[in-house]
Amino acid sequence: YEKHLKILGNRNSYSKTDPDATFMRLKDDHMQNGQLKPAYNLQIGTENQFITHFDFFSNPTDFLTFKPFVNGFRERFSGNFDTVLNSVVADSGYGSEENYDFMELNEIEPFVKFPYFHKEQKKAFKNNAFIAQNLFYNSQKDYFVCPMGQHMEKTGEGSRKSDSGFISKVSYYEAKNCKGCPLKGLCYNAKGNRRIEVNHNLNRHKERVRQLLTSKEGLYHRSKRPIEPESVFGQGKSNKQYYRFRHFGKDLITMDFAIFAIAFNMGKMYNKGKITPKNSQKSADLLKINLLVLIFIQNHTINHAETTNLKLAA
Template identity: 20%
Template sequence: MEYQQGENRQQLALYTSCLDDMVPQDNSVRFIDQFVESIDLQKMGFEPLPSQGRPPYNPADLLKLYIYGYMNRMRSSRQLEKECHRNLEVIWLLKNLKPDHNTIARFRKENPKAIKRVFRYSVEIAKNFNLIGGLLIAGDSTKLRAQNSKKNNYNKKKIERHLAYIEDKLKEHSLALEQADGDKAEALRTEIAKHKKHHKKYTRIKQELQADKSSENPQLSTSDPDSRHQIVRGMITEVCYTLQTTVDDQNKILIDYKLTNQNDKKAMGMMLRRAKSILRTNKFTALYDKGYHTGSEFCTAHQLDIKTLVAIPAIGRASQAPHPKYNAENFIYNQKTDTYTCPEGHKLTSNQSHYKTRNYTFKQYKTKACKGCPVRNLCTKAKNGKIVQRSEYAPYIEANALRVTQNKQRYKQRQALVEHPYGTLKRQWGFDYIITKRKISVASADAGLMTLAYNLKRLFNLGVKFDITAVCAALNSFLGVMLLAITQLSTQETLKIAFPRNFIKFMKYGNLNPETEFKGKLV
């Protein structure tokens, strides 16, 4: 049987082709090249890496390499170094430059804020191409595992267990040493020295935890100090970071991200402020899940005049009545009289005293009718009768509950919006962990490149193409009027930039000045 035959490896070609001919015109690597070339990286905050002897690498080349790597599921600096030697697309992109893995890794480590600004720039591009609607956004978070094992994460209880175990072992070995001799005694002395060394280490960690007053239950991670032991889902826990993101509904483009080591309870207000600044409007609706249901955050949303739809969590067991009919949410509040009416028609009043918790103040409402109520055993088990608490944020919580009830179909869009980027990043690309360590700022650079790669992939798939050099030449020769068919947004719709206003808008993103657009904002 005859087979197709390959070319002779020693055969010389009469007609050679240049490197540019080996990369198709519709390849995403050309899009990356055009995107980075349109940015003034010095104004974005990138600085050339110091080098000895020969000139440093251009930050643009290293940024191109990282964007290409993240868009193709490669984050390791050593893997990217290999691609510089064997991958034709990377060779074309870097013009045959071959930086070593240390140079590549240092670039990511030392430019977290500049990478954040490049992400903002991708959002500006999407806005100027009308790819962001700005009317409906959804926010959520995902956990990204840190480079720190559970074994090397400590809290006060864990340290106390370790110290108690070591002290018991030291007592045990000391008693055994009194009766031992020869090799056995030497082995016991070695064990005692080892336990004393560990005791010293854990005592130092205990002192650091006691000195940490930033939270009620401080933690210490030895490999990645800023990472925290958190619940991932159900009873599964990991030492990880929390990536907060905001997604626009029109094309599922990420408009914002922030890497934290906290849970979702206090995150919504911060993300809404950032979204308002990015979109330059507050005329949008924000969708969040029940993890963001916090009174103070609803107050922040009200102050920002932003409409939110946040899922209502179930009532905790401790707050439930013996019969669901008599749960606190079934008591009707009258704002004029500042009273509650229970399902049996009794009025609950307050003595106007305000009680304080760590996060909010509240008032208590009760009635003397509880003593002789025939259904008291269905309403409460408390000896002094039913007590209803109303926090200072109750009006905002009730307003959200009303909006959710009136917009059930709209809220159902939330999961489809927020899970699309996570499905791409974590399931498709395998980015379910942070590859860097030591600081949250360095981890944020990794997260920034993930989200930047996702946005650029979306823009490329939507058909965005731009050539800044050609546009500038057209401006000089054509005086900024009637420039047709610069960009195709998708296979279904073509945007023709034909009028001066839209042309100037296009040029605005092409020559974006980071000093005016980004200074003091969301860094």
């Protein structure tokens, strides 16, 4: 048992054939069968569809991978591009308070959606006066106003701990008397007076992110994001048939993917490098991209090149 617990570390499971792989719920197959298989959570960073960084995680939740991934990216390019990471574009799977705090601390502009970003833009959401987010807040006197006009005063503070150990501070607000309120059926279902829980720090981050994402630059990034990492994954999986690793163990699959990424980037460089009269003005951009790719290749020391026994991944 001690041996197994040592291999397990802080994971919930591991594969006997590849102890570095963790069981994860993968996409259902064509017969809609759930697929629980040993896997690695691969994260990639891209710029103009070039792979600029990648890493593997044993956690299937994306938001827990954000900090180590960004730190790895900075380490890879440290000394080469001091200003390379001044903004991050990512989907809502990475939009947590912990990650927003991290980006603020590191002066990174967060073009990172939060869960419900799209839902809150909808009319039905905006016009629903009962949603806690839509209640009027008096920041000077620290109270909310409910749809009946009652003040919801602060009753206390608490904390929440995430899976990564990050502690969020929350405040509780409660209406004074909801008894007999004609709007109660629309407002809430619980017993007693209505209580809401508010994370002011997260709300502050969300406000900034909302402004960024709806700005001209934000709209540009949002329109580009679906054709950045997604198309790299699409190209790799569908066009290049890279569905699974050919090795076992994190070191070997890192080598496996590094070779794929280098080949992928070189192919992209070749295709983008075809200068035609139409795209000749792109050559300056290309120079920067080529430099990024060369640093990516150079920083990838492959330690296991002597391994020749290929195995099918689990």
